[in-house]
Amino acid sequence: MSYCVNCGVELDRDAAACPLCQTPVINPVCPPDPQAIPNFPMERQEVEPVDHRELAILLSAMTVCTGVCCGLLNFVLWRGVPWSLFVVGACAVLWVWLVPPLLLRRAPSAVLLLLDLLAVGGLLVLIGTVLQGSVWLSGIALPVWAGFSLILLTIWMAAKNRSFLSRAMLILGGLALFLVWLEFIIDRFLGTYRPMWSLIAAAVAVTLMLPLAVVRTRPNLRRQVRRRFHF
Amino acid sequence: MEPCASQPSWYHLDNAAMMYSAIQRGNYSALYRFSAVMTDPVDPQCLQRAIDKTLPRFPGFQVKIRRGFFWYYFERDDGPGPVLQRDIRNPCQPVRFQNHDKLIRFFYYEKRISMEVFHALADGGGALVLFKTLLAVYLREMGHAVPNTHGILDVTQPPQPEEWEDAYARYAHSRVHLSMSEPKAYACTGTPEPFYTLNVTMGFVSVRELHAAAKGHGASITEYLAAILLQSILIRQRREGHRRELPVSLAAPINLRPYFPSTTLRNFILTVRPSINPELGDYTLDEIIAQVHHHMRLHITRQEMQAVITKNVSLQHILPLQLVPSPVKNFAMDLGYRIAGSRPYSTTFTNPGIFQVPEEMESLIHHMEVVLGQSYTPRVNCAAISFGDIMEITFAGTVRESDVEREFFRTLVREGLHVKVTSNRKECVPCHTASTVE
Numbered sequence: 001m002s003y004c005v006n007c008g009v010e011l012d013r014d015a016a017a018c019p020l021c022q023t024p025v026i027n028p029v030c031p032p033d034p035q036a037i038p039n040f041p042m043e044r045q046e047v048e049p050v051d052h053r054e055l056a057i058l059l060s061a062m063t064v065c066t067g068v069c070c071g072l073l074n075f076v077l078w079r080g081v082p083w084s085l086f087v088v089g090a091c092a093v094l095w096v097w098l099v100p101p102l103l104l105r106r107a108p109s110a111v112l113l114l115l116d117l118l119a120v121g122g123l124l125v126l127i128g129t130v131l132q133g134s135v136w137l138s139g140i141a142l143p144v145w146a147g148f149s150l151i152l153l154t155i156w157m158a159a160k161n162r163s164f165l166s167r168a169m170l171i172l173g174g175l176a177l178f179l180v181w182l183e184f185i186i187d188r189f190l191g192t193y194r195p196m197w198s199l200i201a202a203a204v205a206v207t208l209m210l211p212l213a214v215v216r217t218r219p220n221l222r223r224q225v226r227r228r229f230h231f
Numbered sequence: 232m233e234p235c236a237s238q239p240s241w242y243h244l245d246n247a248a249m250m251y252s253a254i255q256r257g258n259y260s261a262l263y264r265f266s267a268v269m270t271d272p273v274d275p276q277c278l279q280r281a282i283d284k285t286l287p288r289f290p291g292f293q294v295k296i297r298r299g300f301f302w303y304y305f306e307r308d309d310g311p312g313p314v315l316q317r318d319i320r321n322p323c324q325p326v327r328f329q330n331h332d333k334l335i336r337f338f339y340y341e342k343r344i345s346m347e348v349f350h351a352l353a354d355g356g357g358a359l360v361l362f363k364t365l366l367a368v369y370l371r372e373m374g375h376a377v378p379n380t381h382g383i384l385d386v387t388q389p390p391q392p393e394e395w396e397d398a399y400a401r402y403a404h405s406r407v408h409l410s411m412s413e414p415k416a417y418a419c420t421g422t423p424e425p426f427y428t429l430n431v432t433m434g435f436v437s438v439r440e441l442h443a444a445a446k447g448h449g450a451s452i453t454e455y456l457a458a459i460l461l462q463s464i465l466i467r468q469r470r471e472g473h474r475r476e477l478p479v480s481l482a483a484p485i486n487l488r489p490y491f492p493s494t495t496l497r498n499f500i501l502t503v504r505p506s507i508n509p510e511l512g513d514y515t516l517d518e519i520i521a522q523v524h525h526h527m528r529l530h531i532t533r534q535e536m537q538a539v540i541t542k543n544v545s546l547q548h549i550l551p552l553q554l555v556p557s558p559v560k561n562f563a564m565d566l567g568y569r570i571a572g573s574r575p576y577s578t579t580f581t582n583p584g585i586f587q588v589p590e591e592m593e594s595l596i597h598h599m600e601v602v603l604g605q606s607y608t609p610r611v612n613c614a615a616i617s618f619g620d621i622m623e624i625t626f627a628g629t630v631r632e633s634d635v636e637r638e639f640f641r642t643l644v645r646e647g648l649h650v651k652v653t654s655n656r657k658e659c660v661p662c663h664t665a666s667t668v669e
């Protein structure tokens with residue numbers, strides 16, 4: 001038998017290292033015995049993954065039922081304004097938001113987010129078409145949606161495996177960019193572009209980003225902040 | 232044994248079981264494992280026969296969990312099984328309600344017989360009665376004569392209704408409702424391991440030596456071990472270099488049966504939380520032991536525990552809460568546990584005590600083992616059980632670092648005790664694969 005030179009505990013006959021401190025066993029008198037039966041089995045087991053198909057079927061049935069019932073009520077009983085199309089569109093968006101994440105478990109999260117954003121875009125196009133609002137649709141709704149989608153997707157992909165501070169900086173930067181874009185689109189829709197409030201908001205966001213960037217790039221400062229603000 | 236007519240086809244969940252089932256997730260279950268390491272290799276056929284003979288005597292363990300509209304409930308499981316399985320390296324894997332997983336599992340490996348129990352079914356005290364009875368039936372199958380004494384139940388007799396009573400409800404009659412709100416404690420979390428990993432490190436100590444060491448400090452074995460664990464966590468927190476140190480606190484389950492007469496095999500425990508506040512100053516081991524000793528003596532009283540039981544049970548009887556559908560209730564309980572439930576303690580320490588068996592069985596069992604399954608957050612839990620002269624202490628958790636157990640066992644060594652350590656950690660590989668490990 002061997003003892004750990006650091007911990008002073010007796011080790012298993014087959015132990016190549018101390019399980020407490022990982023100090024390797026180097027004992028010429030009693031080397032680790034490869035023939036000894038290990039104290040724990042070697043086989044690992046993984047429990048069966050959760051089957052989300054049933055939940056997906058339930059959610060699909062609920063959204064389809066809602067859409068079909070509203071469609072029937074609208075086109076059979078109360079003909080006139082096709083209000084049920086809005087409900088059908090909202091159900092379709094809800095379905096895209098809820099069901100693909102359950103079924104496409106291995107799909108990259110950016111793909112699922114793209115689907116969600118496309119669904120919202122589709123709903124906007126549907127509303128615009130039904131209400132014959134091509135002016136506001138192409139002038140304001142779709143550009144705002146496109147800008148928001150692009151910024152969100154970029155942040156989503158860039159923030160992966162980043163530190164808390166980097167993520168906070170990315171979110172602030174994305175927010176600043178979106179506000180500038182939003183004011184540009186609104187002003188252009190209303191007439192002339194006169195940047196004002198979005199620049200103030202963007203300046204605040206950049207001002208907040210700067211100290212975060214300093215803390216992020218200085219390891220000593222980062223350690224101090226972590227120490228003082230731990231929770 | 233066929234299920235008798237008086238045996239109910241479904242059961243209410245008790246107060247503790249409600250919490251354990253509500254906080255259940257796809258990657259987390261409140262499970263624990265008892266193992267007996269025999270002196271001879273296990274015969275799986277005999278053990279399976281023993282399981283089949285024993286479980287009908289314990290209908291409370293032969294159940295499925297079902298989701299009702301307002302509450303979960305247990306339903307009698309008349310299906311076959313549970314089937315004995317070959318043991319695995321990563322014990323206490325989660326139970327999946329939706330997959331209709333068994334809430335109790337049996338394993339064997341070389342000389343080791345293991346039983347894993349979902350905590351909603353029973354506490355350690357109740358599960359040990361089943362395990363002891365199973366071992367007795369197994370040894371009879373192997374040709375040994377074992378009497379039904381020392382808490383072993385007669386499997387030829389029908390189950391008694393009082394074994395499945397909700398003892399919390401029976402004793403929830405205090406005039407005072409006492410809540411156990413405690414300040415936030417140091418979390419003692421670490422780097423989480425990938426899913427499906429449970430790092431288990433076991434230490435073996437002589438009970439005689441441990442008793443002498445504890446007595447030298449004027450404490451019981453439980454108090455002594457709890458104090459050393461507190462000290463190990465205090466050292467860890469100090470090493471992390473926080474500007475303001477939080478109290479270090481243990482959740483120590485207390486078996487209520489000695490205080491409130493009951494033969495229930497279901498949950499009947501409460502936790503006490505011995506705590507050390509390092510902001511008050513540095514504590515020596517003797518001072519920590521004294522603190523733990525007096526905390527235990529002060530708070531483990533029948534009156535105080537009854538007031539806490541009453542408070543816990545009263546929550547489940549509030550009508551507006553009862554009328555909330557179970558998914559909403561589970562979500563709220565899960566959220567509550569996440570925010571407040573695991574905040575007031577740093578880790579769990581449990582000592583089910585001495586595993587007592589008839590003399591005829593003593594020579595056939597080498598030692599006992601206990602493993603607490605994964606914790607709700609990535610932290611390490613500690614459990615201890617003794618049989619004969621061997622005290623087994625297990626640290627188990629889904630955390631990568633082994634600093635708490637290292638400090639704990641080093642302290643025991645410094646106290647003059649001989650400690651043998653074994654682990655299932657990946658780094659602790661047998662020598663024939665050691666060359667592949669950095």
